[in-house]
Amino acid sequence: MRGRNDYPLRASVVNVGERKCAFEGCNALEFRTTGYCLRHKGGLPEEKIAYSGTPDEDAQEIIPDPLLIPKIALAYVPIVVFLLFVTSTSDDAFAGYYLFMNSGMCLLLLLPLYAVYLVRLTWRRFKEGTLTLYVAIFHTLSIIVPLSWLFAVLGFSGSPA
Numbered sequence: 001m002r003g004r005n006d007y008p009l010r011a012s013v014v015n016v017g018e019r020k021c022a023f024e025g026c027n028a029l030e031f032r033t034t035g036y037c038l039r040h041k042g043g044l045p046e047e048k049i050a051y052s053g054t055p056d057e058d059a060q061e062i063i064p065d066p067l068l069i070p071k072i073a074l075a076y077v078p079i080v081v082f083l084l085f086v087t088s089t090s091d092d093a094f095a096g097y098y099l100f101m102n103s104g105m106c107l108l109l110l111l112p113l114y115a116v117y118l119v120r121l122t123w124r125r126f127k128e129g130t131l132t133l134y135v136a137i138f139h140t141l142s143i144i145v146p147l148s149w150l151f152a153v154l155g156f157s158g159s160p161a
Helices: 055-059 068-088 095-128 133-155
Strands: 006-009 012-015
Touching: 068 095, 068 133, 095 133
Parallel strands: none
Antiparallel strands: 006 012
């Protein structure tokens, strides 16, 4: 007579909970009819990850500077002004004009992406409670300065000639 945990398997009856993994030293239950548990599917031993430090050292991960991209955005205009100064010393009379116009066109493409990034970053910091007045002012300035440069380029109606 079969018990309630006995199920027919092929031609014999196997009691559920008695089938162990065939891998040496493993006492886990067999997965279906494979002969091995989930860790040793296919007869291969599981790969163990060795940790070199204490759990406290492993828990500390390197957090990138969240103000790095706003710093780059804030530095965009001074870098372009410096490059305009450098190109003004060259022999090509149109080099500065092309740099001025192309810097504005780059901003036309990059500022919407940066605005979305900045809103997401600010919202995340707000939810985490790490949004300070300094960070909020820095975020605001980092969008106002390139936006002002973009308006200067778009409002420029002069000719290089």
